[in-house]
Amino acid sequence: MTLTVKLYGVFRIGRFKEKQLEFADGVCIDEVVEHLQLNRQLLGIILINDKHANITSTLADGDTLALLPILEGG
Amino acid sequence: MQILTTDPVKEPSRILYSRCVLDLQSGEQTFNDVPCSNLEDVLGGFGRSFQQLAKRPLGEAYCDENPLIINTGLLTGSTAMTGMRTYFSAYSPLKQSLKGLPAAIWSAGSGKFGAKFKWTGLDELILENRSDKPVYLVIRPTERGPQIDVKPAEHLCGLTTHEKIMELQQHYENAHFAAIGPAGENWHQVLMGSIALSTENQLRSGEDKQRFAGRGGMGSMMGYKNVLALVAQAPDQKKPLSEAVKKVNTNVVKGGGAARLQPIKRGGGGGTWAAYDVLQPFHAVPVNNFRPQGNDLPERMLRENVDKDYDLESSACWRCGITCHNYVYEKKPDGSRGEFLSKFDYEPLNLLSTNIGIHDPGQGARLIQACDLMGMDAISLGVTLSYLLAWNERHPDKPLFDGVGFGDYEKIRELILATGKGSCPDIGSGSMRLSQKTGETDYAYHVKGLEIAAYQPETNPGYIWAIAGGHMTMGTYGMLIREGKTDFDSWVDAITRDKLQIVGFDMIGLCKFFDITKGIGTQMVVDCLKSDFNLEVTEEDLRAAVHRAFILGLIMEKRQGYTEAEYALPAEVAKIPNPHIKIPDISNLAYIEQLSQRVWAEFKPDMETVAKELGLK
Numbered sequence: 001m002t003l004t005v006k007l008y009g010v011f012r013i014g015r016f017k018e019k020q021l022e023f024a025d026g027v028c029i030d031e032v033v034e035h036l037q038l039n040r041q042l043l044g045i046i047l048i049n050d051k052h053a054n055i056t057s058t059l060a061d062g063d064t065l066a067l068l069p070i071l072e073g074g
Numbered sequence: 075m076q077i078l079t080t081d082p083v084k085e086p087s088r089i090l091y092s093r094c095v096l097d098l099q100s101g102e103q104t105f106n107d108v109p110c111s112n113l114e115d116v117l118g119g120f121g122r123s124f125q126q127l128a129k130r131p132l133g134e135a136y137c138d139e140n141p142l143i144i145n146t147g148l149l150t151g152s153t154a155m156t157g158m159r160t161y162f163s164a165y166s167p168l169k170q171s172l173k174g175l176p177a178a179i180w181s182a183g184s185g186k187f188g189a190k191f192k193w194t195g196l197d198e199l200i201l202e203n204r205s206d207k208p209v210y211l212v213i214r215p216t217e218r219g220p221q222i223d224v225k226p227a228e229h230l231c232g233l234t235t236h237e238k239i240m241e242l243q244q245h246y247e248n249a250h251f252a253a254i255g256p257a258g259e260n261w262h263q264v265l266m267g268s269i270a271l272s273t274e275n276q277l278r279s280g281e282d283k284q285r286f287a288g289r290g291g292m293g294s295m296m297g298y299k300n301v302l303a304l305v306a307q308a309p310d311q312k313k314p315l316s317e318a319v320k321k322v323n324t325n326v327v328k329g330g331g332a333a334r335l336q337p338i339k340r341g342g343g344g345g346t347w348a349a350y351d352v353l354q355p356f357h358a359v360p361v362n363n364f365r366p367q368g369n370d371l372p373e374r375m376l377r378e379n380v381d382k383d384y385d386l387e388s389s390a391c392w393r394c395g396i397t398c399h400n401y402v403y404e405k406k407p408d409g410s411r412g413e414f415l416s417k418f419d420y421e422p423l424n425l426l427s428t429n430i431g432i433h434d435p436g437q438g439a440r441l442i443q444a445c446d447l448m449g450m451d452a453i454s455l456g457v458t459l460s461y462l463l464a465w466n467e468r469h470p471d472k473p474l475f476d477g478v479g480f481g482d483y484e485k486i487r488e489l490i491l492a493t494g495k496g497s498c499p500d501i502g503s504g505s506m507r508l509s510q511k512t513g514e515t516d517y518a519y520h521v522k523g524l525e526i527a528a529y530q531p532e533t534n535p536g537y538i539w540a541i542a543g544g545h546m547t548m549g550t551y552g553m554l555i556r557e558g559k560t561d562f563d564s565w566v567d568a569i570t571r572d573k574l575q576i577v578g579f580d581m582i583g584l585c586k587f588f589d590i591t592k593g594i595g596t597q598m599v600v601d602c603l604k605s606d607f608n609l610e611v612t613e614e615d616l617r618a619a620v621h622r623a624f625i626l627g628l629i630m631e632k633r634q635g636y637t638e639a640e641y642a643l644p645a646e647v648a649k650i651p652n653p654h655i656k657i658p659d660i661s662n663l664a665y666i667e668q669l670s671q672r673v674w675a676e677f678k679p680d681m682e683t684v685a686k687e688l689g690l691k
């Protein structure tokens with residue numbers, strides 16, 4: 001199945017801003033994070049089609065997945 | 075501190091803190107070892123100072139009866155990482171109720187002054203009355219205990235924060251400094267004066283790399299006292315690092331809480347500046363007085379874009395492994411490092427750039443620098459400026475301050491310098507007073523008279539209950555964006571229990587980056603207190619003490635005239651909802667009303683209990 005993956009902040013370094021990627025049906029976000037080798041300590045916000053999700057959520061064909069770094073303090 | 079017990083909860087009076095009360099009018103100094111009355115006293119910071127301020131409600135901030143309390147926390151100057159904090163507390167010249175009474179406030183800062191202050195042997199200095207002439211104070215340890223010399227300071231008048239510190243450094247070796255800028259000296263015209271705290275980086279490099287206690291106008295209060303600077307001169311105390319604290323420090327540096335703050339080259343998130351990256355996808359980065367436009371304007375301040383034209387350096391506070399600072403320098407044509415500009419932290423950066431229509435990183439950096447050198451709170455100044463610019467945009471027929479507009483860098487910079495020098499009291503008095511004067515208060519972005527931080531109020535109803543500044547005294551600012559929480563149970567729990575715990579860091583002497591999500595009620599803090607002081611205290615004890623201290627803050631707000639109607643977000647948020655911000659609506663009036671009812675239902679019984687315990691009416 002095809003996912004649109006959007007990355008933000010430091011996750012873009014050495015990767016991409018937005019890309020269409022192929023995954024097996026029923027893939028969960030944890031597997032996408034693993035595939036992209038993102039630093040899990042920095043992973044703060046996960047959105048599927050602009051709705052908050054969690055690391056164990058599964059994805060469907062055509063979904064847009066956004067992965068953002070953590071937001072804490074300022 | 076004299077610690078004669080292992081149980082600070084049951085036997086707080088067997089722990090004594092060293093206090094000096096200095097009457098600036100008579101010069102009389104009174105030193106005492108004061109027994110603590112509860113765990114809040116033991117921990118220090120605002121937990122102690124607010125109990126003292128509660129004993130003397132005041133009608134105005136600029137009066138001789140308003141003390142300026144300078145203290146540290148139990149872990150300031152200890153081996154625990156981030157233990158650098160100094161606290162300044164008083165009734166605020168800036169934050170006041172609509173009844174016209176000043177609110178009690180504290181402001182915290184890092185830098186090395188706090189540790190040096192602690193190492194003089196003093197835990198707290200209370201400045202009473204005011205000096206007839208400008209002075210600075212030198213605090214030193216002697217064989218008979220700490221000693222304070224009051225010195226004439228005419229030669230420091232008019233100097234910037236950085237210039238004062240560098241001037242004093244020439245005369246005091248092995249010392250660190252707290253100094254106000256021209257803004258604090260012009261306290262009558264500038265209510266938002268800050269206090270600069272020197273750093274090792276600053277003294278070594280000669281560059282203006284100081285830290286600030288900014289909120290609530292404590293620099294103006296120090297200026298009112300006619301105290302231009304404090305010098306803490308004492309040898310460093312190099313206590314051996316215990317295995318327990320070493321383990322804690324490693325956890326602080328490598329733990330999840332600090333990861334986002336570490337430099338990118340070390341696999342971190344690059345500091346608080348990175349909030350731009352997270353908020354922008356929601357179009358929740360404040361733009362032009364908190365009205366995001368749904369466009370990509372804020373992206374010009376993303377690190378990846380700034381990095382192209384400027385030289386960036388990661389740095390840390392003395393002895394801290396969280397390298398959270400991002401220093402910005404000019405880049406020379408050959409690519410080498412040029413002049414130091416300023417430090418990019420999310421709050422000052424946004425409020426003195428994107429939120430006032432400045433999208434050039436170099437210009438933003440120079441405005442931050444101007445604000446810092448004048449010695450003003452970047453949050454209050456930035457938000458007051460954005461209000462002014464919004465007024466001018468709406469009223470081209472009757473503009474203020476020569477019609478300065480969003481993005482007008484030269485004019486804005488001139489205004490910042492003039493405000494610091496006391497020439498623009500309408501700006502120096504903050505957004506609440508300016509909006510009351512113009513008659514248009516809806517788009518003045520303050521809560522209870524104190525300007526909000528650089529998180530859209532649409533994302534954070536918790537602002538309403540913050541007791542000393544919108545984000546660092548109520549940790550709900552990221553809840554909606556981060557977790558997507560909209561249900562009342564989550565918000566009520568967060569506001570009344572978990573997220574108020576953030577203020578514990580303003581008691582104990584640690585920086586919030588020690589463990590910002592959990593507060594001080596953690597095994598890490600328990601271990602530090604056991605290791606460094608042999609104190610037996612539980613996580614629950616610490617959380618309870620922080621909760622009581624926060625509740626006292628609410629009690630004091632009510633005593634200073636705040637009505638429940640003043641516990642509200644800026645009116646524009648609900649009156650003209652911003653369609654560009656991509657988040658669920660939890661800032662409409664119906665939501666806020668229901669949330670308020672539930673929050674007060676939790677807080678009010680606590681307030682009655684704490685008031686009774688402390689003997690407050």
